[in-house]
Amino acid sequence: MHKWLDIDFRAIQSELRGRDFVRSSEILGPTESLFKTKEHGYRRIDDAIFLHVMDFEIGRPYSLQMARPEFICIQIAVSGTYNRSIGDHVDVVKPASIHISNAPLSVSDTRAGTKLCGVLIACNREYFVDHFKLNVDRVPEAYRPIFSSRIGSPSSLMLPAKPDIMLAADQILSCRYHEPLRHFYLNAKVVEIICGIAAQINGLPAQMPLRAVPNKRAVIEAAAMIYRRETFNPPTIAQLATRVGLNRNDITSGFREAFGMTPHAYGHLLRMEKAHLMLQDGQLSVSDVARRVGYEGYSSFCRAYRSHFGRSPSIVKPKPGR
Structure with a gap:
């Protein structure tokens, strides 16, 4: 039976101001039949950034509607495929890809039996631009609304999968530390990824194809x-x-x-x-x-x-x- 889910990134951010981790079941209700994994939730990095580790098998097909106004979303897919819709625009999120998006609302559709592996990093848009010194003028015009507009863009910026970023994502997924070392380690790796992404974006060519070919x-x-x-x-x-x-x-x-x-x-x-x-x-x-x-x-x-x-x-x- 298909399940419809709703989640609001602002609510997650608010919950994370008082603690380091929020389980998805606290926001979505019982999730045991949906996500086959030990841990499914959202981890605080700082007041403006949180992390979601995707390392689970889908038990039931579902559509997840995410309200995410003013959030830059960095999605690094390692394995598994799912569809993400923003308005009438549909992206297929495939393995070995990096998607950067910013839209008030998106819907992800996933089939039962799919094994998803990757990371999602959500960061307040203005914080991402200001704190990490993103040069928006260097961003190709087609993608500039992702970083400069409150309403974002239905198209996501797809970046080539650079080895250092993919390795940092793998280190997050394979982390075996217990708390508090896990907290410190994952925080450092998320900041490392964002720095790499910001540097990669600042070096983009002025003319860039709308769809990057996986490297x-x-x-x-x-x-x-x-x-x-x-x-x-x-x-x-x-x-x-x-x-x-x-x-x-x-x-x-x-x-x-x-x-x-x-x-x-x-x-x-x-x-x-x-x-x-x-x-x-x-x-x-x-x-x-x-x-x-x-x-x-x-x-x-x-x-x-x-x-x-x-x-x-x-x-x-x-x-x-x-």
């Missing part, structure tokens, strides 16, 4: 960053594909084009290079190095190292002066 290379670079950051416990290809919003074939072909190897081979290369540097440093035993790069056993690490470098890790000598 697959940037998404692949974001995936590579995940491997570089998580050498201790690298994700599987399936997990990596889910996190960056591409399918396995696109991930594999993208890595072959960018790095000349499969994602698995790229992750293995990083682990071996990191292990070799630690062995040359001479501060850790071979067993400790093995654990640092995600190997549970000494023997399995030695086999992998010998296969990669053609010699045993135990004969690696520290560099002079170490």
